[in-house]
Amino acid sequence: MPNHLLLNLRNLVCGYQAQRVVQNISLHLNAGDIGCLLGPSGCGKTTTLRAIAGFEPVQEGSIELAGEVISRPGYTLAPEKRRIGMVFQDYALFPHLTVAENIAFGIRQHPQRERIAAEMLELVNLGALGKRYPHELSGGQQQRVALARALAPEPRLLLLDEPFSNLDVELRRRLSHEVREILKSRGTSAILVTHDQEEAFAVSDQVGVFKDGHLEQWDTPFNLYHEPLTPFVASFIGQGYFVRGQMLSHDTVQTELGVIRGNRAYQWAPGTAVDMLLRPDDIVHAPDSALQARIVGKSFLGAATLYRLQLATGTHLEALFASHADHRVGEDIGIRVAADHLVAFPAQGSVATQALAESRVG
Ligand SMILES: Nc1ncnc2c1ncn2[C@@H]1O[C@H](COP(=O)(O)OP(=O)(O)OP(=O)(O)O)[C@@H](O)[C@H]1O
Numbered sequence: 272m273p274n275h276l277l278l279n280l281r282n283l284v285c286g287y288q289a290q291r292v293v294q295n296i297s298l299h300l301n302a303g304d305i306g307c308l309l310g311p312s313g314c315g316k317t318t319t320l321r322a323i324a325g326f327e328p329v330q331e332g333s334i335e336l337a338g339e340v341i342s343r344p345g346y347t348l349a350p351e352k353r354r355i356g357m358v359f360q361d362y363a364l365f366p367h368l369t370v371a372e373n374i375a376f377g378i379r380q381h382p383q384r385e386r387i388a389a390e391m392l393e394l395v396n397l398g399a400l401g402k403r404y405p406h407e408l409s410g411g412q413q414q415r416v417a418l419a420r421a422l423a424p425e426p427r428l429l430l431l432d433e434p435f436s437n438l439d440v441e442l443r444r445r446l447s448h449e450v451r452e453i454l455k456s457r458g459t460s461a462i463l464v465t466h467d468q469e470e471a472f473a474v475s476d477q478v479g480v481f482k483d484g485h486l487e488q489w490d491t492p493f494n495l496y497h498e499p500l501t502p503f504v505a506s507f508i509g510q511g512y513f514v515r516g517q518m519l520s521h522d523t524v525q526t527e528l529g530v531i532r533g534n535r536a537y538q539w540a541p542g543t544a545v546d547m548l549l550r551p552d553d554i555v556h557a558p559d560s561a562l563q564a565r566i567v568g569k570s571f572l573g574a575a576t577l578y579r580l581q582l583a584t585g586t587h588l589e590a591l592f593a594s595h596a597d598h599r600v601g602e603d604i605g606i607r608v609a610a611d612h613l614v615a616f617p618a619q620g621s622v623a624t625q626a627l628a629e630s631r632v633g
Contacts, residue, residue: 310481356426371401533613554590560605
């Protein structure tokens with residue numbers, strides 16, 4: 272039943288004892304969608320997930336699942352009554368049970384448990400390994416078993432808490448795509464917690480960016496990248512630098528890189544000082560341009576190379592160019608701005624990005 276509201280968090284406040292860790296969170300997830308809670312360490316992602324699972328009571332606000340209030344102040348529906356599945360970072364498999372027995376654990380009373388476990392094994396591509404024990408599997412295989420075990424009872428919602436963070440980069444990339452395919456093929460709704468933006472984007476339909484217990488934005492990956500609502504989201508998602516500018520009209524900004532016109536109108540008066548976000552893909556190589564930048568660093572990414580640039584004024588930028596044109600560090604190159612998505616915020620301090628970039632380590 273796509274597009275039906277499944278999970279609804281209204282002004283949620285929760286924490287530990289008197290401490291309010293998560294403040295005023297509102298978000299909703301439609302049935303069949305995958306949502307993600309993303310943010311630096313300690314910002315309250317796991318606390319929110321635990322409240323959804325029913326492990327933490329809520330101090331204010333409410334959590335509704337399929338129209339039923341499952342948490343509000345003074346009432347917490349027991350976790351086992353929520354029909355919510357969980358997958359943890361450390362897999363949490365039962366070491367004394369085989370893979371097939373682990374998968375069937377949550378459906379022990381089900382007359383069809385063996386058939387379902389066999390189907391789940393196929394679903395996660397472990398068809399031949401049902402008789403093995405967890406210690407005889409790789410980390411990636413163990414996490415597949417944990418996923419199969421969580422899916423076997425057909426939960427209404429699956430919660431995944433940093434499920435790939437014990438795996439190496441290549442495997443986590445592969446498994447995160449695979450998990451999305453599996454969840455989508457079954458129409459399973461899920462909420463993933465991660466501090467890895469690439470993983471959040473690879474898996475999720477909706478992503479919530481957390482900062483200090485607050486939800487800054489709940490939106491699609493596309494909108495978070497191109498239409499961030501706050502400087503923190505702009506800085507935390509993707510790469511880029513802010514440059515100082517001045518509004519000329521509702522959609523044009525005067526900057527030291529020239530006049531930049533975007534595709535959206537701001538209400539600020541002409542003359543207002545703004546910080547404008549320039550992403551690496553907003554800067555293009557233009558050999559004949561009068562605007563010159565010095566290459567001060569580069570990272571080869573395969574198809575493209577990410578260059579760190581510095582203007583004569585000292586302003587820093589990043590640019591992503593196709594990697595076959597290989598420029599040297601120290602070289603001066605001509606650049607041009609090609610930013611359709613004009614993202615600007617009222618000017619904060621002189622080096623807004625610096626402080627923001629430091630706070631995004633997580
Ligand atoms: N059981 C607890 N008792 C008291 N405080 C806690 C408890 N668990 C977490 N906290 C605090 O709540 C805050 C949020 O923690 P939480 O685990 O929700 O963050 P997180 O965003 O999931 O971080 P990480 O990415 O590091 O897991 C932190 O300041 C943490 O110290």
